[in-house]
Amino acid sequence: AQSVTQLDSQVPVFEEAPVELRCNYSSSVSVYLFWYVQYPNQGLQLLLKYLSGSTLVESINGFEAEFNKSQTSFHLRKPSVHISDTAEYFCAVSHSTYNTDKLIFGTGTRLQVFP
Amino acid sequence: GAVVSQHPSWVICKSGTSVKIECRSLDFQATTMFWYRQFPKQSLMLMATSNEGSKATYEQGVEKDKFLINHASLTLSTLTVTSAHPEDSSFYICSAQGVYNEQFFGPGTRLTVL
Numbered sequence: 001a002q003s004v005t006q007l008d009s010q011v012p013v014f015e016e017a018p019v020e021l022r023c024n025y026s027s028s029v030s031v032y033l034f035w036y037v038q039y040p041n042q043g044l045q046l047l048l049k050y051l052s053g054s055t056l057v058e059s060i061n062g063f064e065a066e067f068n069k070s071q072t073s074f075h076l077r078k079p080s081v082h083i084s085d086t087a088e089y090f091c092a093v094s095h096s097t098y099n100t101d102k103l104i105f106g107t108g109t110r111l112q113v114f115p
Numbered sequence: 116g117a118v119v120s121q122h123p124s125w126v127i128c129k130s131g132t133s134v135k136i137e138c139r140s141l142d143f144q145a146t147t148m149f150w151y152r153q154f155p156k157q158s159l160m161l162m163a164t165s166n167e168g169s170k171a172t173y174e175q176g177v178e179k180d181k182f183l184i185n186h187a188s189l190t191l192s193t194l195t196v197t198s199a200h201p202e203d204s205s206f207y208i209c210s211a212q213g214v215y216n217e218q219f220f221g222p223g224t225r226l227t228v229l
Contacts (some may be wrong), residue, residue, distance in 0.1 A: 034217065043121070043208050044159070045222040090158060103149075103218055105158045 001029040004093050007107035014114050015083055021076040021109045023065075023091035031072040034092040035065055044090065050074065059099065061085075086113045118142055119211050121221035128199055129229055136194045136224045138209030144189035145211035148183070149218060153206040165192040199228045 003026045013019050025031060032051050036044040048059040055067040065076045074091060091106040118141040128134050138148055146167045151159040163173045163184050171184035181203075184197040196203055204227050210218035 022189075036220070041225075043119075043222040044210075046217055046219065049217055102161065102164070106155075107158045110156075 002031065002093050002095065002104045004091050004104055004106035006091055006109050008109050009107065010110045010112065012112045012114065013081055013095070016080045018079050019077065019081050019085075019111065021089050021091075021111065023074045023076065023106060025072050025074065025091075025093045027072075027093065029095060031093045031095060033065075033067060034094075035059075035063070035074070035076050036092060036105075038088040038090065038092045038108075039088075043057070047076075047089070081113050083113050083115060085111060087111060117211075117213060117219040119209065119219045119221040121125045121207075121209055121224050123224060124222060125225045125227075127227045127229060130200050131198055133195055133197045134199055134226060136196075136207055136209075136226075137190045138194070138211070138221050140190045143211070143213070145213075146189060147212040148186060148192040149210045149212070150184060150192075151210070153208060153223070155206075159208060162194075172173040174214070196226065199226070201228045204228045210227050 005024045013100045034049045035047040037047045038044045048057045050067045052059050057062045069101045088108045088110050090108045092103045094103050120139045122137045148161045148165040152162050161174050162177045163171045163188040165171045165184045166218050167186045167189050172178045186192040206223050206225050208223045210220045
């Protein structure tokens, strides 16, 4: 069975500081990995995804995540955060070859950016 | 592209009544849609997988007679909460599956049962 662990439930950070949101997964098979962002009172939005190829994936708003197979991690990073990045961030995994429909979500990390 | 809408965005109903929530993929066709439930400050819990033209597949512990799902077309899935009670109050989110298994989420529907 697959599982996702987001070690930090909350991450407070000052504006323009770097941030890393940690995500570790457990799976005995190949997986696809995703980061979703949820702004207050809104649905989830896909931030970035890893399917195959380059282990470093980037989003259009400056976030990046690196797939590390040996450490079974997919940490999300941004070198300089903005107030507008304040949101809930969810890491998710799905199987890459069968039962690919199901996304398993982590419990989420609340990123709070202070001025 | 890949926009998913939900209607209504917010609904309040009396205990014992039924509520229907619509999920639409606006610019693509989705043979598979998903329904999630999210409690405050918690992650999403998958309730069921909705497949166009066939019966939905429910996750363990989800009552299929209480949460009726219909996926009548490639762009529309509906979730009906039957005989709603206060404990059914939650944020219900749908998603539609894309080509590479990514899911595109709707904005959610907040249900409050009085």
